[in-house]
C-alpha cells in the first residue's frame with residue numbers, strides 16, 4: 248500500500264480535491280470537484296491521465312444538499328478511487344489564519360477553535376473550510392490534518408502596509424490588511440527560484456488574475472504588500488467583486504438608498520466587478536468573445552486598475568525587476584497581458600508580442616529591463632508540499 252496526501256479546498260459553492268503520492272515528487276494521482284452545492288450538484292474525479300474515474304450528477308433539489316453532505320460524498324468517492332493508496336495526511340486550504348498563524352499548522356482541538364474564532368473575519372469562506380476539516384476528521388479518524396492559510400504568506404508585511412488610518416485600537420482588534428491568495432503567491436515565489444533565479448532575490452510583482460484577482464509585491468521571496476486588505480474585496484475588480492471602492496459610496500448607499508448589510512454584501516461580492524460593469528458575464532473568456540461596448544469597457548477597467556496597482560506596488564518595492572502573470576486570466580489571456588504591458592516602457596517593461604501570443608514562460612523582449620513571465624499557479628500542490636513537510640517533521 249502506498250501513502251497519499253489528500254488536499255481539500257472547500258469553497259463557497261464547490262469543493263475541490265486532489266490526491267498526491269506522499270513522497271518528494273508529489274505526483275498527482277487524482278483530482279476533481281463537486282460543484283453547484285445546494286443547487287444541482289455534480290461530482291467529477293479524474294486520474295492523472297485525465298480519465299474520468301467518478302462522475303455523478305443530481306437533479307435540482309436532490310443529492311448532497313449542503314456542504315457537509317457534499318464533503319461526505321466527495322470524500323467517499325476519493326476513498327473508493329484511491330484503491331490501494333492509504334491517505335496519511337489531509338491538507339486544507341483555509342482562507343484566514345488571522346494575525347497569529349503565519350505558517351501552515353497541524354490541526355488539533357486548540358487550532359480548530361482558533362480557526363473557528365476567526366470566522367467573523369471571513370464569514371463567507373471560513374465556515375466552509377471548517378466543514379471540510381470536520382468532514383475529513385470523520386472520514387479519516389486519527390489522520391494528520393494540516394491547515395494552510397491564504398493569509399500566511401503576507402504576515403511579514405511591514406506595519407505601514409498592514410494598517411488602515413483608523414484609530415490605533417482598531418489594529419489591535421484585528422482590523423488589518425491581511426492580504427489573500429497567499430498559497431498562489433508562495434507557489435509562484437518557489438517556482439521563481441527554479442525558472443528565474445535572478446528574480447527570486449529581486450523585486451517582483453505577481454498578478455493573480457482569476458475569478459478572484461489580486462496582486463502581490465514580493466522582495467527576496469517575501470510578500471511586502473498586496474492589493475487585497477481586510478477582506479478579499481479590496482484592490483482589483485474581479486469576476487463579481489467590486490475591488491477598491493470609496494467607502495463614502497457605502498455610507499451613501501446605507502444612509503440614503505436604503506441598503507442594509509445583506510444588500511451591500513450582495514452588491515459588492517456578487518453583482519459588481521466584470522459582471523456588473525459588462526451587464527453580461529463575470530467570465531473573461533465570455534467578455535473577450537462578446538465584443539460589446541460594455542464588455543470592452545469592463546475589460547478596459549480591469550486592465551486600468553491592474554496598471555495602476557502595478558505602479559503603486561513598484562513604488563512600494565522601490566523599483567521592479569520582474570512581473571508575473573498567473574491564474575485563469577493571467578495564464579490564458581494574451582490580450583489582457585498585452586494590454587497591461589503596453590506603454591509600460593517607462594517602468595522598464597518591453598513585451599515580446601509573439602512570445603506572449605504563444606504563452607511562453609518568458610514573454611518579455613530580450614532587452615526588457617523587467618523580466619515578464621507567465622507562470623501557471625498550483626495552490627493544491629503548494630498545500631501538498633506544506634502538508635508533506637509537516638508530515639515528515
Ligand code: ADP
Pocket residue numbers: 456457458459486529530531532533535574575576579580
Ligand atoms: P478561480 O479564481 O475561480 O480559481 P480561475 O483562476 O480558474 O478562477 O480563473 C477564471 C477566469 O479565467 C475566468 O474569468 C475565465 O474566463 C478566465 N479564463 C480561463 N481561460 C481563459 C482564456 N483562454 N482566455 C481568457 N480568459 C480565460
